[in-house]
Every structure is written in C-alpha cells, then in structure tokens.
Amino acid sequence: MAFTLYNAPQSTCSQRVRFVLNAKKLPFAEVKLNLLEGDQLKPDYLKLNPNGVVPTLDHDGAIITDSTVITEYLDEVFPGNSFTPENAVMRARMRALMHFADEMPAASVRVPTYNLAFLPRFAKMSREEFVALADSKPLRREFMMTMGQTGFPKAEMDAALGRLRRSYERMDREIEASGGPWLLGKEMSLADVAIMPAVVRMDDLNFADWQDLPRVINWFNKVREHSAFAPTYYDGSLLSQRFPHLKAKAPA
Numbered sequence: 001m002a003f004t005l006y007n008a009p010q011s012t013c014s015q016r017v018r019f020v021l022n023a024k025k026l027p028f029a030e031v032k033l034n035l036l037e038g039d040q041l042k043p044d045y046l047k048l049n050p051n052g053v054v055p056t057l058d059h060d061g062a063i064i065t066d067s068t069v070i071t072e073y074l075d076e077v078f079p080g081n082s083f084t085p086e087n088a089v090m091r092a093r094m095r096a097l098m099h100f101a102d103e104m105p106a107a108s109v110r111v112p113t114y115n116l117a118f119l120p121r122f123a124k125m126s127r128e129e130f131v132a133l134a135d136s137k138p139l140r141r142e143f144m145m146t147m148g149q150t151g152f153p154k155a156e157m158d159a160a161l162g163r164l165r166r167s168y169e170r171m172d173r174e175i176e177a178s179g180g181p182w183l184l185g186k187e188m189s190l191a192d193v194a195i196m197p198a199v200v201r202m203d204d205l206n207f208a209d210w211q212d213l214p215r216v217i218n219w220f221n222k223v224r225e226h227s228a229f230a231p232t233y234y235d236g237s238l239l240s241q242r243f244p245h246l247k248a249k250a251p252a
C-alpha cells in the first residue's frame with residue numbers, strides 16, 4: 001500500500017488531507033508543488049488533476065482528487081480512527097457541513113490570502129503575463145481577474161471577512177446544538193477537518209475574529225492539541241512562515 005500526496009505545504013485544502021493521513025498513521029510520500037511557480041498547471045499534473053489545483057492523492061495508482069472527497073475516501077477505505085459517524089442522519093449532517101465549509105470559510109479565506117500574501121508577486125508581472133496566468137487556471141480564471149494586479153477592493157475584502165465571521169457564528173451554533181466539543185458532538189468528524197484550515201489560516205493572519213465565541217476558542221484549542229496537528233502543520237506550512245511580512249502587516 002503506497003500513498004503519494006501531490007500537495008503544497010501552505011495549501012489549506014492539502015492540510016485537510018495531511019491531517020487525516022496523519023491521524024490514521026498512514027505513511028505517505030509528499031510531492032510538494034510550488035503553486036506560485038505554476039507547478040499545478042503543468043501538463044503532467046493536469047493529467048492527474050484537470051482542475052489544476054492541489055491536493056491529488058495517488059493510492060497504489062488510483063488517482064483521487066478534491067480534498068473533501070479524498071478525506072471521505074480515506075475514511076471509507078481505512079476506517080480505523082474513524083472521522084465518520086455510524087448513524088446515517090449524522091453522516092448527512094457531516095456532509096452538509098463539509099459543503100458549508102467549501103462554500104463559506106474555505107472560499108472566503110482565499111480573498112485575504114491572495115490580497116495579503118500573493119499580490120506582491122502578481123503586481124510585479126506585466127499585464128500580458130498576468131492575463132496569461134489567469135487564463136491558464138481551469139478553476140480560478142475569473143477569481144484572478146477580479147483580484148487583478150492591485151488586489152481585491154475593500155468591499156470584496158470586507159465581504160469575505162463578513163462571511164468568515166458568519167462561519168464562526170455557525171460553528172458556535174452547531175457546537176452548542178450538538179453539545180460539543182466538536183461540531184457534531186463528542187467525536188471529531190470530517191466536518192471539523194474541513195473547516196480547520198480556514199480557521200488556522202485566519203489565526204495565522206492575525207484575524208482571529210472569534211474571541212467572543214468561547215465554544216469556537218475551545219474547538220480551536222482541541223484541534224491544535226490533536227496528535228495529527230503538528231505533523232500536518234510542519235515547519236513552512238503556515239503562510240506567515242513563508243511570507244514573514246504578514247505577521248507585521250496584519251491588524252491586531
């Protein structure tokens with residue numbers, strides 16, 4: 001049994017998969033793609049993942065893409081240390097929260113991430129180079145063009161931060177309703193894993209806008225205490241470790 005994970009250290013989607021592999025103690029080889037250099041858009045990689053994004057998992061030659069799909073696949077094939085409730089209604093709730101994670105926090109976190117960390121790189125490009133880069137991205141062409149070379153406008157940034165705030169409030173309500181400490185109750189599930197990287201990213205960017213939500217604070221502490229957390233967030237996995245200017249720049 002061999003796993004190769006095509007991923008990037010700071011990629012939030014990759015972090016979901018690394019967390020589950022580490023929690024299940026499944027050894028894996030990592031191929032680290034440099035997303036700013038466009039490794040994810042090279043023809044050989046596009047054969048594995050036509051969306052031109054990470055992560056992609058190769059399990060004994062079977063190619064699985066999309067981070068939430070990969071985490072479900074791993075939990076199905078290797079049910080030890082399960083992250084999936086046995087009860088069908090609870091499983092449905094978990095999947096609904098995974099969809100919520102993709103639509104709300106995971107999508108919104110890209111706006112501050114790009115504006116704060118990646119923009120300087122794009123700002124230096126000629127217009128032609130930038131448009132060619134945007135055109136080469138199967139999923140993110142319009143996202144790139146909206147950001148442009150001067151960054152997302154304030155209204156867009158505020159909207160993303162508002163959506164993130166509403167995500168923490170939703171987490172708070174879910175934890176309260178389930179009895180916590182996890183979103184679905186006593187056991188950590190793939191829904192927690194799906195939301196985790198966006199919360200880690202916002203903490204890393206000094207935008208921890210959940211300090212008035214003790215249930216979310218407790219959830220985040222438990223995430224960080226999990227034995228899979230440290231091996232997942234190895235040195236260089238935080239954006240601030242790759243772009244040291246971020247810590248200084250972000251508001252307190």
Ligand SMILES: N[C@@H](CCC(=O)N[C@@H](CS)C(=O)NCC(=O)O)C(=O)O
Nearest residue numbers: 011012013053054055066067068140
């Ligand atoms: N729905 C996909 C989204 C994957 C995705 O957006 N990956 C980002 C990193 S977190 C990426 O590869 N971006 C490269 C790019 O935009 O060119 C998943 O969850 O796997």
